[in-house]
Structure formats: structure tokens, C-alpha cells
Amino acid sequence: MADPVMSAQRFAKGMTFDEYVRFTGTPENLAREGSTLAGSAPRRDWSSFFRERYGKAALSEPQRAAIAALAAQPGGPAKVVVISEDWSSDCRRDVPYLQRLADAGGLELRIFNRDGEKLLRDRPDASTSPNADLMQRYMNARTDGTFASIPVAVFFDRDFNELYRYVEFPSSYHKDTLVAKIRSARPGETPDQTKARGGKEFFALFDTPFYDVWAHAAIAEILSGLYERVVVEGRRG
Amino acid sequence: MVTAERFAKGMTFNEYLTYVGSPENLAREAFGGSYLPDGGSTAGPRKDNSAIFRERYAKARLTDQQASAIKWLAAQPNGPAKILVISEDWSSDCRRDVPTLARLAETGGLELRIFNRDGKKILGTRRPDATAYPDANHDLMVQFLKKDDRGEWASLPVAVIYTKDFKELHRYIEFPSMYHKDLIRGQQGTPRAGESADQAKDRSAKEFLALQASPFFDVWASAAVDEILSALHEKQVLEAGARG
Numbered sequence: 001m002a003d004p005v006m007s008a009q010r011f012a013k014g015m016t017f018d019e020y021v022r023f024t025g026t027p028e029n030l031a032r033e034g035s036t037l038a039g040s041a042p043r044r045d046w047s048s049f050f051r052e053r054y055g056k057a058a059l060s061e062p063q064r065a066a067i068a069a070l071a072a073q074p075g076g077p078a079k080v081v082v083i084s085e086d087w088s089s090d091c092r093r094d095v096p097y098l099q100r101l102a103d104a105g106g107l108e109l110r111i112f113n114r115d116g117e118k119l120l121r122d123r124p125d126a127s128t129s130p131n132a133d134l135m136q137r138y139m140n141a142r143t144d145g146t147f148a149s150i151p152v153a154v155f156f157d158r159d160f161n162e163l164y165r166y167v168e169f170p171s172s173y174h175k176d177t178l179v180a181k182i183r184s185a186r187p188g189e190t191p192d193q194t195k196a197r198g199g200k201e202f203f204a205l206f207d208t209p210f211y212d213v214w215a216h217a218a219i220a221e222i223l224s225g226l227y228e229r230v231v232v233e234g235r236r237g
Numbered sequence: 238m239v240t241a242e243r244f245a246k247g248m249t250f251n252e253y254l255t256y257v258g259s260p261e262n263l264a265r266e267a268f269g270g271s272y273l274p275d276g277g278s279t280a281g282p283r284k285d286n287s288a289i290f291r292e293r294y295a296k297a298r299l300t301d302q303q304a305s306a307i308k309w310l311a312a313q314p315n316g317p318a319k320i321l322v323i324s325e326d327w328s329s330d331c332r333r334d335v336p337t338l339a340r341l342a343e344t345g346g347l348e349l350r351i352f353n354r355d356g357k358k359i360l361g362t363r364r365p366d367a368t369a370y371p372d373a374n375h376d377l378m379v380q381f382l383k384k385d386d387r388g389e390w391a392s393l394p395v396a397v398i399y400t401k402d403f404k405e406l407h408r409y410i411e412f413p414s415m416y417h418k419d420l421i422r423g424q425q426g427t428p429r430a431g432e433s434a435d436q437a438k439d440r441s442a443k444e445f446l447a448l449q450a451s452p453f454f455d456v457w458a459s460a461a462v463d464e465i466l467s468a469l470h471e472k473q474v475l476e477a478g479a480r481g
Binding site for chain 2: 058060061062063065066069170171172173174177178181182208209210211212213214216217220221223224225227228232233
């Protein structure tokens with residue numbers, strides 16, 4: 001059965017990782033509304049960050065062997081659709097590793113912006129974003145609501161049958177707990193001081209090895225999910 | 238509670254490697270492959286798994302960032318300093334994780350000590366019982382049971398991470414959350430069209446051994462380290478605020 005939003009034609013409209021990295025540094029991208037934890041903000045140029053992070057991102061040898069084994073299975077993964085925005089620390093963490101995973105498995109990966117000119121504020125809206133239909137299909141349903149969380153990485157076989165989707169961060173990264181702690185007021189702080197310190201501590205987290213530990217954990221989750229779908233369920237059906 | 242004296246009675250990883258292949262260990266009952274009605278284990282003969290432990294240790298690698306992360310954690314006030322491991326060599330989960338835990342400990346400069354779960358007899362009841370099995374380490378095991386919606390289990394391996402003063406920081410049990418072992422083993426054990434029950438059992442055992450030799454087992458061993466590091470980091474962040 002055909003996928004409701006993804007097809008070879010639509011897939012071809014996405015950007016390769018190289019195209020995406022170039023795009024993030026263009027005036028066209030930098031003119032789009034960006035975001036911080038606190039809300040809408042001007043966009044920064046993250047293109048060299050993405051390029052350097054991809055340069056350093058390394059899958060472990062077993063991870064490379066695992067994706068190669070999965071890609072060789074009948075009905076195995078062949079295409080990856082990624083929804084990303086460069087202002088998202090989760091996207092900056094994972095997208096370079098996702099490209100490394102695609103490299104190791106010989107998968108084609110295409111990246112789509114989530115938003116148009118304006119930052120998405122409520123539900124994905126086709127009048128403001130050309131990819132609202134994609135985001136709508138891959139919304140993150142949590143107990144406390146439904147969110148347009150990114151990154152999204154959807155894995156397909158070569159006929160665009162969906163195999164697995166990964167959303168936002170790995171389960172071992174308890175981002176909400178950490179962020180709440182980091183951004184809570186310390187004794188004697190004014191609200192502005194809390195905000196400034198919290199922002200600084202949150203960004204400092206991305207300079208620690210844990211940022212890459214979580215990226216590595218995300219790849220392991222994806223490999224486990226694909227193993228279940230392709231090998232375990234594949235045998236059954 | 239675990240004291241410094243109790244901890245010191247465990248084996249280092251090197252001592253464990255030697256012990257696993259010793260006549261003393263091989264004379265102990267192993268898991269027989271099925272469970273009694275109350276959840277206790279049936280008994281079977283033990284094979285010599287020491288070569289598997291040695292090979293897995295030789296090829297186990299932390300990523301550079303995992304190595305930096307454990308070193309950073311170990312350098313924090315009240316950071317991790319000791320790892321208590323409960324293991325049995327007949328357990329594929331122990332063979333998967335214990336060599337990688339040894340790498341984690343040596344990289345971070347943590348002391349690691351390994352304890353058998355059982356004595357001469359396999360745990361034949363659901364709940365560990367130090368009175369019924371005086372030669373086992375059930376006093377330890379009973380403190381670290383796995384709890385799920387079907388009850389409590391004496392699952393292995395257990396890795397408990399402590400500060401230098403034996404304050405518990407984190408406990409890791411059996412496998413990383415992304416390894417859905419019951420689902421995978423259930424599928425392997427389901428008879429295929431035309432298979433007899435015995436044929437299905439043989440094929441399932443073969444498929445499970447092949448999985449243990451596949452890259453996925455190493456992916457999960459490394460994911461277990463990611464989980465442990467994330468939990469230890471979270472503890473640091475949450476408690477640093479409480480102290481400061």
C-alpha cells in the first residue's frame with residue numbers, strides 16, 4: 001500500500017546532507033524565523049557546526065556492521081527521511097550521526113525543513129510550511145499532548161514502506177528532567193539571572209561528551225527498532 | 238547495604254575469567270533452560286564459557302565519548318568509584334555485558350568486583366533465599382531484584398554503581414531497554430510451519446546463538462553503557478543543584 005505522504009517524487013525534493021549543510025548557511029535560511037528554548041529568535045549560522053560535527057561523528061564498528069547487515073536483508077532499510085531545523089540542539093546532535101548511519105548502510109537520506117518562513121506555533125499548517133503534511137504525519141504523541149518534535153527520522157524500504165521512526169531524542173536522555181533542573185531558580189537569583197544561567201548551562205551540555213553518548217544511543221535505538229521490524233517481524237510474516 | 242568488607246570479597250574481572258573455567262565453577266549447576274511453576278530455574282550442566290568472556294573482553298571498546306564521560310563522572314565529588322556485579326556465566330546477558338562493564342571500570346578508574354549469584358545449586362525458587370542456599374550470594378541478589386508487571390525476578394547481570402563511600406548511584410539490570418529480548422526470543426521459539434516441537438527448540442537455540450555472535454549483541458552492550466552513563470550524569474546534574 002502506498003505511503004500517504006512519502007513517494008519517490010516527494011523524497012527527491014528533500015536535501016542531501018551536503019545540500020542541507022550549505023542551505024543552513026544561506027541568506028534564504030538565515031532570514032527564516034528561528035527559535036530558542038524561550039521562543040522565537042533570529043537564526044544563527046550553524047553550517048560549520050554541522051560540517052565539523054559530521055567530520056567527528058563516528059559510529060562504532062558493531063553499529064556499522066549492524067546497519068550493513070540490515071540493509072542487505074530483503075525488505076531492509078534503503079531510504080531515510082529526516083525533518084530538521086538547525087536551531088534545534090536535538091537536530092544538531094543527531095542529523096550528522098544519521099548521515100553516518102546512511103553512509104555505513106548505503107541508504108539514501110533526504111532532509112526536509114519543518115517550517116516555512118515563520119516558526120511553527122501550534123499545529124503544522126500547510127499555508128505556512130510546504131512540509132506541514134510530513135510533520136503532521138510524524139507528530140510526537142505523548143501523554144501530555146501531541147508535539148511537532150524534531151528531529152524525525154523515518155526509515156523506509158526501497159518501495160517506501162515505512163519500517164521505523166525515531167523522534168527527538170533517545171529514551172536514556174531525560175531532557176525534560178535535566179532542562180527543568182538547569183532552568184530552575186537558584187537561591188538569590190533574579191528571573192533574568194536564572195534565564196541567563198539556565199541558557200548557558202543548557203548550551204554547555206552540548207560541549208560535554210554526553211551529547212555524543214546520546215547521539216550514539218539514538219543510533220543503537222534505531223538499529224534495535226529496525227532489527228525487530230526487518231528480522232523478527234520479517235520472519236513471522 | 239553493601240559494605241567495603243563485603244565488596245572486597247568479590248572477584249576482579251581477571252579473577253573471574255580464571256574462575257569461570259575452573260573445575261570448581263564447572264561443577265556448579267547451571268540454568269537448565271526452563272522455569273519451574275513458581276519462576277525458579279531448572280538445573281543443567283555448566284559449559285566452559287571462559288573463552289567467550291576472554292574474546293568479548295579483548296574486542297570490547299568504549300567509544301571516545303563514553304571514555305571521556307566516565308572519566309568526567311569519576312572526577313566529580315561523589316562520582317562513581319565502585320561497581321558491584323552479580324553474574325553467572327551461563328547467562329547470555331552476563332556474557333554480553335560483563336566484559337564491557339570491565340572496560341568501563343578500567344577506563345574510569347573504578348573498582349569492579351564480581352559475585353556469583355548462586356552456589357553449587359541453581360536458584361530453584363523464584364526468590365533468592367540465603368538460608369536455603371548458604372553458599373550463594375543471595376543476600377546481595379535479594380537487594381537488586383528486577384521488578385516488572387509480572388513480579389520480581391533474580392535477573393542477571395546486576396551492576397550497581399557506588400560512590401567511594403558505597404552510596405548507591407545507579408543500578409543496571411539484565412539488558413538495555415531497547416533490547417526487547419522477550420519479543421525476540423518469543424518469535425525465535427515459535428514453531429514454523431511443518432516443524433515439530435523439538436525441531437523448533439533446536440532451531441530457536443541456534444538462532445539465539447547466532448544473535449549472540451552478531452553485531453547487535455555488541456550494539457546492545459554499548460547501549461547499556463550509554464544508559465548507565467546517562468543515568469549517572471542525570472544524578473550529578475540533579476544533585477549538584479541540591480548541594481549548591
